[in-house]
Amino acid sequence: MTTTTSRLNQVDIETVGALIGAIQTEPERAQTVWSAEVRWTGGFGSESRVREFDPVPSDEPTALGGDDTAPNPVEQLLGALGNCLAVGYAANATAAGIALQDVTISLEGDLDLSTFLGLTEGHAGYDGIRATVNIDSDATTAQLEALHNKVVATSPVGHTLSRPIPVSIELG
């Protein structure tokens, strides 16, 4: 990834700055609501729709009884974390004047299927998630460590996963 426009990291930092200014004037503008619609498509398949974008498919591997046509929900969760971190590095690097050449993030999570399969009661989710970030940049190690710490301290998906969140699931 090389910077091909006059914008550092191709980030529209002026818009981010304008949003920050607007929130400083009207703090309630920081309160946002996000949404998605999911429809079951048969078997273990489903698709999620967000705003006007094309639906994104979901499935399970054949070993779990699916048709293996798409990433499964727990893999999607890892992808969401990685994408969130990518935005965080791009935003905070740009704000700090650091040019990024490349950012890649490898994610892994450990999951005991016993609860999902009804063999035990208890925690059905990930027991732990690990992300390893590789950054190609001319910045110093100290600059990259400061950038990294800022991203970890401000990641919406990272915080949603690492902290307990009220999740209400109701029949309509």
Place this chain on the structure above:
Amino acid sequence: MTTTTSRLNQVDIETVGALIGAIQTEPERAQTVWSAEVRWTGGFGSESRVREFDPVPSDEPTALGGDDTAPNPVEQLLGALGNCLAVGYAANATAAGIALQDVTISLEGDLDLSTFLGLTEGHAGYDGIRATVNIDSDATTAQLEALHNKVVATSPVGHTLSRPIPVSIELG
């Protein structure tokens, strides 16, 4: 969604049963590791890769400084939860002999952007997530409520979001 094959809900319940039997014999087979790879693509864009599937794009709305070409990470997180619930309804309905005609799930989450934007310290993630499930089925209300309770008690993504999970994010 109608059942068009001899399989109830088009679910390969035999494979799920075989997996359960294998785990009962060898409990360590329940321990699974899932992974994803994310690469920054410039600006606030990135893409996640899972196994051999095509990369799935991620972006931010223009109001947040992105190019608005794809759902953003916190929307993807809602989609992952909805897709996980869809698998749960399909699996548990099939195990209970309940035919599903249609399952749709509407998801919403509240997020204060202040921490992500560096205006405050603290929680950058969702303050709460709500999912409303609509099921079209000939099953009784009591059957659907029992199904719902089972899905909520066994959802891998639901539990990952609602409980604190160790998330390690390291520079490589």
